[in-house]
Amino acid sequence: MLGAACDTRVSAKDYNQTCTANAECVVISEAEFCQPCGAVFTAAAINVAELSRYERERDAISKSGCPPRLGPTPLCLPPQPVPAVELRPVCNAGTCEARAP
DSSP: OOOSTTOOEEOGGGSOOBOSSGGGEEEEEEEETTOTTOOEEEEEEEEGGGHHHHHHHHHHHHHHOOOOOOSOOOOOOOOOOOOOOOOEEEEETTEEEEEOO
């Protein structure tokens, strides 16, 4: 959630994740956009009613950029290939989750 001026993380826990059916859920990408070696994305799910707020807050981070880094730039490993897995939104015990088919 973008409550703080320098918050550069998008997290599903900051959004409503409650549900009663799979159709109420949507898969999103969680990320810490300003990690020293670039954004690291993971999949999660939120209630579909929160999707537009999630998109606005994610886009605001993209437009504002990352704060300047202090100190030396860390050595980063090259990106590793990630298997292409389509996740689907599932309502599990009243909470939206992202699951592999």
